[in-house]
Structure formats: structure tokens, C-alpha cells
Amino acid sequence: MDDSLLDRSTLLHSLKTESFDLIVIGGGITGAGIALDASSRGLKTLLVEKNDFASGTSSRSTKLIHGGLRYLKQFEIGLVHQVGRERAIVHKLAPHLVRAEKMLLPFKKGGNFGRMLTSIGLKIYDLLAGVDEKDKRVILSKKQALTHEPLLDPNSLKGAGLYAEYRTDDARLTIEVIKTATSKYGAKCINYLEVTDLTYNEGKVNGINAKDNISGQHIQIKGKILINASGPWVDELRTKDKSLTDKRLHLTKGIHIVVDYEKFPIQQALYFDVTDGRMIFAIPRGKITYIGTTDTDYFGSKEEITIEQKDVDYLLTAVNEAFPNIQLSSKDVQSAWAGLRPLIHEEGKSPSELSRKDEVFMSETGLISIAGGKLTGYRRMAMKIIDTAIKKNRNSLNGVNLKKCFTRQIALVGGPFKSAAEVESYTMEVAKKLSNLEEHYPSYLVSNYGRQTDEIIEQMDLSIAPQLSLLLSEIKFCIKNEWIIWPTDFFVRRSGMLYFDIQQMIKYKDNVLHEFSSQFNWSEKELTQAKISLERSISIATIYP
Secondary structure (H helix, E strand, C coil): CCHHHCCHHHHHHHHCCCEEEEEEECCCHHHHHHHHHHHHHCCCEEEECCCCCCCCHHHCCCCECCCCHHHHCCCCHHHHHHHHHHHHHHHHHCCCCCEEEEEEEEEECCCCCCHHHHHHHHHHHHHHHCCCHHHCCEEECHHHHHHHCCCCCCCCEEEEEEEEEEECCHHHHHHHHHHHHHHHHCCEEECCEEEEEEEEECCEEEEEEEEECCCCCEEEEEEEEEEECCHHHHHHHHHHCCCCCCCCEEEEEEEEEEEEHHHCCCCCEEEEECCCCCEEEEEEECCEEEEECCCEECCCCCCCCCCCHHHHHHHHHHHHHHCCCCCCCHHHEEEEEEEEEEEECCCCCCHHHCCCCEEEEECCCCCEEEEECCHHHHHHHHHHHHHHHHHHCCCCCCCCCCCCCCHHHCCCECECCCCHHHHHHHHHHHHHHCCCCCCCHHHHHHHHHHHHHHHHHHCCCCCCCHHHHHHHHHHHHHHHHCCCCCHHHHHHHHCCHHHHCHHHHHHHHHHHHHHHHHHHCCCHHHHHHHHHHHHHHHHHHCCCC
16 A cells, blocks of 8 residues: 555645545545545545544444344335345455354244244345345244254244344444555545535535644645535534535434353354344354344434443343343443444334435535445445436546446455455464464454454564564554554454453553554653543443443
8 A cells, every 4th residue: 555545644745735536524334435436436535534434333333244134024125135235245345354144033922023924034035135045044943943042041932043144343344445445546545634614616515624633733625526424423514514404314322232251152143032122133252242232312422422221221131031041230241332323314203113224415515415324235325426426526527537336346455355265264374373372363353354464463572472462463553554543443443352352451451552652652641642532432331340
């Protein structure tokens, strides 16, 4: 990758004198997908994010590239078809990041799903999602279901459906899409650059005023097309543009909780119903099991989303009712995260009834905004909005040699891998190199970084403890290649340690602060700021010690 695309000061300096075909506002998965689609077609593209990349919704999902089984109940057939097909494409583009995960759907006495309806529903789901023959649904007897998952309640269990899903890390997927856009197609992407206002010429938007939230400097950047992909903040930018009309966002909150795997040792991922008619996921991941999610209206601060006891109690009750031999309590919760869904408001509908479809808003000023949608559909959403942007701006793009969308063929950075089997083979090679570490590390590294794992291993300092050596090498890699500024960028969005290995994070946080201070030559003030930010992140994630 061109070093100027990673060097922050060089990049900021260049932005002052450049003009872009397209400026994307918002560095979540939607903005990342748009940047890749646009730059690969030949548009000179800039992506800006006011915080860290993926710091909003795109690091706080259930971390599944799933086909939307529950949307069948809402008769959103088209949505299930679209996201199901997209799921297969994204898996092909990054099989190290998007991994097959069999999901067990129990049906029980008095539950929301019966054997016949589950069988029919899963068959329709397989057809709509284009599931491979080997992964198509299987209906299990009670005895077979208990073999797959012995923790299920035998007194109420009637059987189960076993079907195909895919697991990912939402923040890692976002980062790798951005890295692909920059390294392969020259897109310029910068985090911690906040849009303070839009600029206009004769009533048409033609750029942004922005503040660098690291240095404090202000810059103006020109762009022919502006796309607002800022997730929960979409309406704020539409308000600045004076184009917030009838349709608006409806924010809902979802939380997830993390417990030690030994406290909830499920054999595989589960999707089970709750007495109020909703569905809950429970997913094993290395040393932990995480559970989610809730779905409630949200009207609070979008900058810091707190986790309430009633939300935690809801998930704990759901697990304890479905698995009576488990009996989790708040003291078992190691960490938790909360995120917002930027859905489109529909009068009279509850949070769970709101559609997950994406929608594009066109302003008379030329600002294009996109909201709604799902992690799984990011590539298709990007294709749709860039098609729209090009059609609306043919004249201003005259002379630009544009290609048709081909993102379904662009392997993401970290690959390429021909198949999941090749990923597994590479993981085994990594395991041999890291034989002195716990067995989950190879899978963790390959899932996060793919073949870039080699570079991380090569930089390890063999003179110190293996776990610390790997951690510091991972940080050096991310500082060099992934735009991180603060330790929270690494712990939350590059590695997920805050949620999935919090004891390890707390154990080595002082070593990490020292490494950052050394790499960035921090002043005492900056070191103090980093410490405060890190402790605040830990306190939010661990309010249930």
C-alpha cells in the first residue's frame, strides 16, 4: 500500500489541495462498501469518519453474516432472498473472515416453532438463500437434537432444525473492506476527521468542512458527489443539509452479553425463542459464549450507549428458561456491548417489527443519504447507491472512465483463499508456529487477519512471554497497516479483546499503553488521555463484574 494512504499527516496535507469525485461520510460497513465499490469503478474517492472506523453500529452487531431467517415471519421474502445470496458472495470473497456456522433452532412445547412449520420455513429459507446442497437444513428428532446440544431442556424439547449460517467479526470485515479499497484502488480513507458542515455552490452541495479530532485543525475538502452513510447520525447530516423531510430514522438498541464458556458450554451456535415471541442467539467463541440481542426503542446519546440492568436480565432470563441447568446471573457476565440500529421509522410498529430494508434519500442539494439495511447486504447496498450516484451526476463525471460494479469478484485483503478448506489448512500451519500458545490463538489470528498473520508472527519478540509478544506484535501490525490512534481502537475494533478476552486485556493494558506511547511519542497529556479513555471503555463493558 502507498505509505501516503496510511501516514496521517501526509494524508491530511494532501486533502487540503485535492478535489474528489466522491466523498463518503461514515466509516462503518456501509461507507466502507461504498468506498470500495466507487474506487474500484474508477471514481476518485475519499471516506471520512469522525471517530474510529467501525466505531458505531458496525462493531456492535451479533457478528453474523446471516440470511435473515426471522424475516420470513414478517413475509419479507425479497429481503431474505437478497441477503441470503449476498451471504454466499461475501463468504467467497473472504472465507477467513466469514466462516460457516451451523445453527441449531430448537422447537419445544408451547414454543413459537413447531416441527412442520420449522421444516417448511427452513426449506423456503434454503431456496431463497441459495444454500449449497451439503448445507441444507436437517430436521432433528428430540434424541438427535439432544446429541447436538445436551444442554437443551429434555422436558420441553420436541426436536430441532439444523441450518446454515455464517459468523464474522463486523469490525474486522469493515477494516478489511477499507484496506482493500485503499491498497488495491487508491481510495483515501481517514478516521477521526469530523464533518462540521457541508459546502455549497449555487444551492448544490460541493464539499465538506471538517475538523481533525486529533490535531484540532480545520480543513475544507471539495467533492462532486457526497454520500451520507453515517448510520445513526444520518438524520443529523440531513438536518444540516435542511433535507430532513417526512421519512426519518427510528433508532433501536440491541445489547449482547459475554460469559465464560465454562459457564455456558454449548456445543454449537443456537437460535432459540423467548416467551415474548422474539428470538435470541447464543454463540460459542473460543473461551467465551456470547448471547444477544435485545431490541428496544432508543432516544439517548448516540456517542455513549449504556447497558441497563433490565437488558441484561432479559437475556439472562431467556437463557435460564431455555437451559434450566445453566442458571446464569449478573455476576457471570464478563463484558457486554450495546449498539444502535438505524432503521426507517414506520408509524405504529414496534422495534422488532420494523423492516431491515435499506433506503436511499435524495436531497435537492444533491446530498445522497442511505440508512437501514443489514451487515450482510453491505456490498449490494453500495452497488445500488453508486449506480444511483453515477446516474444522477453524469454531467459532472464527464470524462471519468467508469467501470460497472465488479465487487463480487474482489477478494478482500487477508486472502485470497480459494475455499474454507484452504483457510483451515493455513490455520494448521499457523498452529505449528504458535504451538507454545493456547489453542484458540491460530483460529483467532487467521479469522482476523488471514494471510497477514505471517507478518504478525515474524515480528514477535521471542525473548518475552509468548502471549505478550504476540499482543505487541499484533499492535505494531495494526499501527502500521490499520490507522489505529488509541489503544481502544485496537482493543475494541481491531482485536475484539475488550469483549472476548477481557482478562487478557486488563492483564496487559499497561504494556499496551507503553507500546503506544513509544510508537507515537506521546506527551504526558496524551498518555493520560489514553488511560482515561481505556478505563472508561472497560467500565462500560464491565458494569457487571
